[in-house]
Amino acid sequence: MLVKRGIAVSPGVAIGPALLFGTENFKLSRHYTSKSEIDTEVGRFHAALDAVCADIEENQRVATERLGKEYGAIFGAHVMMARSPELISEVERLIRDETNTPERACEIVLNKYAKLFQELGSRYHAERAHDIYDLKNRLLRQLLGKQRQEMSDLTEPVLILAHNLTPSETANLKREFVLGFVTEVGGPTSHTAILAGALELPAVVGVGEFLSEVTSGDLVIIDGDRGEVIINPIESVIAERRAAQKKNESNYAALETERTAEPITADGERIQLLGNIEFPTETEHCLERGAEGIGLYRTEFLYLGVDQEPSEEDHYQAYCKVIEALGGREVVIRTLDLGADKVPSVGGLLAESTNSALGLRSIRISLQYREGFKTQLRAILRAAAKAPPGSVKIMFPLISSLNEFRQAKMVVRDVMDDLDEAGEPFPRDVPLGMMVEVPSAAILADHFAAEVDFFSIGTNDLIQYTLAVDRGDPAVSSLYRTGDPAILRLIRMVVEAADKPDRKIPVTVCGQMSSDPKFLPLLIGLGIRRISVTPHSIPELKAVIRRLTIPKCKDIATHAEWLGLSRGVDNYLQGELFKICPQLVR
Amino acid sequence: MGGQSVSHTVTVRLENGLHLVPCSRLVKLANGLGCDVRIRKGSLDADIKNIFDLMGLAAAFGDQLELRASGDRADEALAKVVQLFESNFAD
Incomplete structure (x- = not known):
């Protein structure tokens, strides 16, 4: 469980799966696969990995030719990361033992490595973390056969987590599928705050960097009264916030009688x-x-x-x-x-x-x-x-x-x-x-x-x-x-x-x-x-x-x-x- | 695991530390060796076949690293790794 604090801009409590909405974002429509599909899924992972490595090797060839061997070597190292036995066996394990889809498995494993690098604290390692995110995105692009997530193709209710939401992004979302918003930046009067208020959805903004610590599909609580975002909450916290959610609703219903x-x-x-x-x-x-x-x-x-x-x-x-x-x-x-x-x-x-x-x-x-x-x-x-x-x-x-x-x-x-x-x-x-x-x-x-x-x-x-x-x-x-x-x-x-x-x-x-x-x-x-x-x-x-x-x-x-x-x-x-x-x- | 275990200490003389490309050179070398080689920096310990482990050492210019090889022909393997460090990862 991880608790983040930000500015509470729109009241209420929302509980549900997270959707990371960023510059690169993929819709993982399925998180788990069935046992009978496991071999096929592992095969899909390897096919995607081969395609990504072929891509990077092509970059390596071009870079070596134009810029010299030392530049090419950088891409060579990227292929080595992609092909590292630790990475492959971990992804395979998540697919085989826990029936994750290859998409979800790649997301979990590569996020983990990227986070490890980020925690080393140096700027060099932070940049390598970006390389790993990039590798992840390439893999997901291959696996999904496309495409960034668009707000307009949401199909199930989610909490939107983003670095920032542009007004056009918020304007395009399908409201029935959005339970609440969290953004890393923004203040009490950002467009996200205004829109969340208008849509009566809980929202917390100005949380600071936290997206690398969340994976799409994680259970998240947005507490728009206290300005808290809770990632993968423990049972007792879920129960407590659900109670708060109920109380909010009944409070509101009491005031509602004053509507007329x-x-x-x-x-x-x-x-x-x-x-x-x-x-x-x-x-x-x-x-x-x-x-x-x-x-x-x-x-x-x-x-x-x-x-x-x-x-x-x-x-x-x-x-x-x-x-x-x-x-x-x-x-x-x-x-x-x-x-x-x-x-x-x-x-x-x-x-x-x-x-x-x-x-x-x-x-x-x-x-x-x-x-x-x-x-x-x-x-x-x-x-x-x-x-x-x-x-x-x-x-x-x-x-x-x-x-x-x-x-x-x-x-x-x-x-x-x-x-x-x-x-x-x-x-x-x-x-x-x-x-x-x-x-x-x-x-x-x-x-x-x-x-x-x-x-x-x-x-x-x-x-x-x-x-x-x-x-x-x-x-x-x-x-x-x-x-x-x-x-x-x-x-x-x-x-x-x-x-x-x-x-x-x-x-x-x-x-x-x-x-x-x-x-x-x-x-x-x-x-x-x-x-x-x-x-x-x-x-x-x-x-x-x-x-x-x-x-x-x-x-x-x-x-x-x-x-x-x-x-x-x-x-x-x-x-x-x-x-x-x-x-x-x- | 059998055989003997030998060790040697080297100093990182790469200006930018043990960054991605030298790490990948180590992995490449390790894959051709018949035994286990590990690198220790303080309390951190890395398998030189594992690029993520190596990057995780965050070994910078001037850091001291302890190399330890174990298994068959550990001497030979260790010498090759030490040689790579001493040539300062020259091609």
């Missing part, structure tokens, strides 16, 4: 609870959980998992689906919010894509490459014609200056002119708002307030930019503190700027902060009345709201702001939550 209750505080203040979605199909799920509408529709998922940029029709169909499912409730559609490397038509234009959080991304792409932006806006406006006036809102991400917001607004006007000319119906007064996620936008919120129809505070990026912490870098992830007093002050500034005597501008908080029940009293105390969250957390947030009063929230906010240290804020809020709703304290 109104999100109104004990002293009668109504809080609007909206849902965040990535895919149109999630809309109904949001409503089932008790959301009043969609406060954040992340449209970039339309761009992921496809080679071509989505057409106007692709956009239009997706938006119509959401609008239809909402039956007149509101939806805030956020325009493309991705790094340049993820946008097919733009990625190719870049000499070098650094994919930096400070680089060409999000609204900056939309404003530089306007065709794609216009396509998206046309689709939104056309779809909005099918919804009640004002219920479809457009939101621009990563706005950092007034000028950017004005430019975006101008493009909307251009698109409206085009639609007019084409005789397409659209709502002329569609509300236009912005994400407040760059500190400059929060600082100048009073200026923006004169020009926008709404604000939405994106806490994930606001924290990253304010504290200068790359949220994807595990080495600094402990510096990413949601409760930092600087963040609280920026939120208060936005709320105050939006509360003008002549016109009150709605302020929503979206992002992970608002889904965490301990921050809710604070946000309400700071004056927030609209929250957009992963649908899963709506029932528990409702339960909290119904136990709060506005004066109590104001006290909590004032005290938290006074504390000055993020750790102090976290502890204080945790304690307050315990007083309000003890069953929610994790």
Whole structure:
């Protein structure tokens, strides 16, 4: 049994077989073979080994010819490893005595050798460990006759273990076959974390290097409450976590009874609870959980998992689906919010894509490459014609200056002119708002307030930019503190700027902060009345709201702001939550 | 196993230590010998027919290794292995 710790990003406990999803990964559909097949299986192993050695010998010949004997000798040594009697007899033994498939036997034996080398600690040996992994992959490729595992061809429920998951990989997975996620890198706001939250699957990220210690098919527990990953757990641990799993479910079921209750505080203040979605199909799920509408529709998922940029029709169909499912409730559609490397038509234009959080991304792409932006806006406006006036809102991400917001607004006007000319119906007064996620936008919120129809505070990026912490870098992830007093002050500034005597501008908080029940009293105390969250957390947030009063929230906010240290804020809020709703304290 | 057992100590003079290629030379040589030869480095012990064992020694430049041969014509076998070390694995 091996226990690894990481950052708990999506609650719950999952128990099941591991699937290693990496750069080289193979689907081992069978782990065991039948006794009658043993000779055939051993034969398959030798055939694969011969083919791999022939391959390496060919490399050896070419290397000797072109680079000299000493280079060729390296490949010769690789063949020697592949043909070493110890390796062969161990693989054969695993097939004959334990009826493993040759695939599984190779995986076990070569992983073992690679690990031995890694443990020697020198860089030279670490590289040799890579050679052994490479040998393993060659063997598996031969044995399986192909091919990397694709998330889309999962056929049984597994826990996904990966170094990192790209958004397109996560977007392509078949949800019914995924029980949970673990990644070596990533922080609380990585795409894996967001998606796991949306799918209501337990997830732990930022575990650090551990994949070499796991084999696909190993039994693994993901504890998304404690942030633990347990590989090959012993019986008593399995039993204990199964009990925790049950308790979670019954806790959730108890809160579920509050699903239909109104999100109104004990002293009668109504809080609007909206849902965040990535895919149109999630809309109904949001409503089932008790959301009043969609406060954040992340449209970039339309761009992921496809080679071509989505057409106007692709956009239009997706938006119509959401609008239809909402039956007149509101939806805030956020325009493309991705790094340049993820946008097919733009990625190719870049000499070098650094994919930096400070680089060409999000609204900056939309404003530089306007065709794609216009396509998206046309689709939104056309779809909005099918919804009640004002219920479809457009939101621009990563706005950092007034000028950017004005430019975006101008493009909307251009698109409206085009639609007019084409005789397409659209709502002329569609509300236009912005994400407040760059500190400059929060600082100048009073200026923006004169020009926008709404604000939405994106806490994930606001924290990253304010504290200068790359949220994807595990080495600094402990510096990413949601409760930092600087963040609280920026939120208060936005709320105050939006509360003008002549016109009150709605302020929503979206992002992970608002889904965490301990921050809710604070946000309400700071004056927030609209929250957009992963649908899963709506029932528990409702339960909290119904136990709060506005004066109590104001006290909590004032005290938290006074504390000055993020750790102090976290502890204080945790304690307050315990007083309000003890069953929610994790 | 019969016969005698002889030993000899050598020093690794390969700049990069006993890395993959010299290990493979040792294995090749060992396969042509009629007896057992083992290498000891501190508490680690390797069969020179086993490339993974040899790599596992992680023998670096300057390390002292004890070679021990046993079985028929152990003397001759040991001499060949020592010779390989002394030639510093030259071809």
